[in-house]
Amino acid sequence: AIQMTQSPSSLSASVGDRVTITCRASQDIRNDLAWYQQKPGKAPKLLIYGASRLQSGIPSRFSGSGSGTHFTLTVYSLQADDSATYYCLHDYNYPRTFGQGTKVEI
Amino acid sequence: EVQLVEAGGGLVQPGGSLRLSCVASGFTFGDYWMIWVRQAPGKGLEWVANIRQDASQIHYLDSVEGRFTISRDNSKNSVYLQMNSLRAEDTAMYYCARDRDYYDGTVHYDAFDLWGQGTMVTVSS
16 A cells, blocks of 8 residues: 655644645655545535646635645745645555645644 | 534444445535545544445555445435444544545546544444
């Protein structure tokens, strides 16, 4: 199974900051990567698919980049509502695997 | 309203069985792959299984293959997860989600764009 490694595991930032989360795949997964946001007690929410494509309705301060084995999720101008745990997920093959998550505290 | 609603969770003893259900509304259920994802208390997300629109393709996480069975009934807009031989490590919130295909003109991507609220499964004696 492909391993997805996220870093950092947690971070603390302030409103207005730019935050970057990294996800590395154990093998080339092309652009087959999505990012999800999960708030406590809630279901995950799709932010980015295809590594860089913004899901409809998601604020443009969220941006994804990367291909192959190295991917990043950047949140420009962090807002209080962005406090959550963020997960990457590959859809290159089976089984699908998530990163371990990055908790963002504001 | 476009939504997914799970049911069927609860407390079960090790070795027992449970059947989870997920009912869809507000969209054409038969057009989508469907998936189950779980999350153990305080832990990360784990993909469990998925099923194609016509059930002709099914995939499982290795640790549940042979114990769990995913199925669907498009006439009832429902997807199911039959869980047998349950273990303590299966304790988790179980989410169903819609697997949407995105096509940009050259490449297909898929991602889980609609999620239910989850149903809790606790395996304990």
